Amino acid sequence: MTNERFIRNDQYNFIKRQVHQLVYGHATVNDQHVIGALESLSIERVDELFTELSNEQKEMLNGMENIAEKEAAEQFLLELEPYIIPFNEPSEQRMKKLFPKVKKLKLPKVGLDYTKMTYLSFDDIGTKKRYIVAPANKGFIGLAGTYEESQIKQICAICNRLTTVILFMTKTKGEAIGTYTKKGNYICKDAENCNHHLLTLEKLHDFVENMK
Structure with a gap:
């Protein structure tokens, strides 16, 4: 075999x-x-x-x-x-390239189980920021945003199930100088649990594309 x-x-x-x-x-x-x-x-x-x-x-x-x-x-x-193909753990150098605008990037904790992982997600609790590293056509794509705790259950935009969520928000520069566009969506509070219930890459790719 x-x-x-x-x-x-x-x-x-x-x-x-x-x-x-x-x-x-x-x-x-x-x-x-x-x-x-x-x-x-x-x-x-x-x-x-x-x-x-x-x-x-x-x-x-x-x-x-x-x-x-x-x-x-x-x-x-x-x-x-x-x-099972394990998630390809990105190096510290690679992480810094994925998030070039983050001066003090908090790296994911040591000892994560990359075996059953489709995307990597980790929080900087001090700044209320969540960092997501998702597979792309060539390598990885990094997504950084703030998050707000939620006491309600919603459908996660990534694994598409009803669960405890956070509101994840990104901010990008608008077309006019000095303006910004904010985008938000509900995703699993527990990213590890989200990885265990993700059934297709399509939802993950749509989420990343919509939040960029």
């Missing part, structure tokens, strides 16, 4: 959701025709995540077809973990 990492974190999260739906289907549906259709649809959806798979990789993912119980689901997902 190949040891090549080929699953992005968001793809792993999507696979995990499909696996959990299979377990739920087996627990609640008695009609084998319905179960068969659910299995076929789940495998089809997972296959569509990838543009190119080796026979071994496809066989590995198709193993989800035989999952009916929670224990088997957990074992299947555990066996997929070594194939």
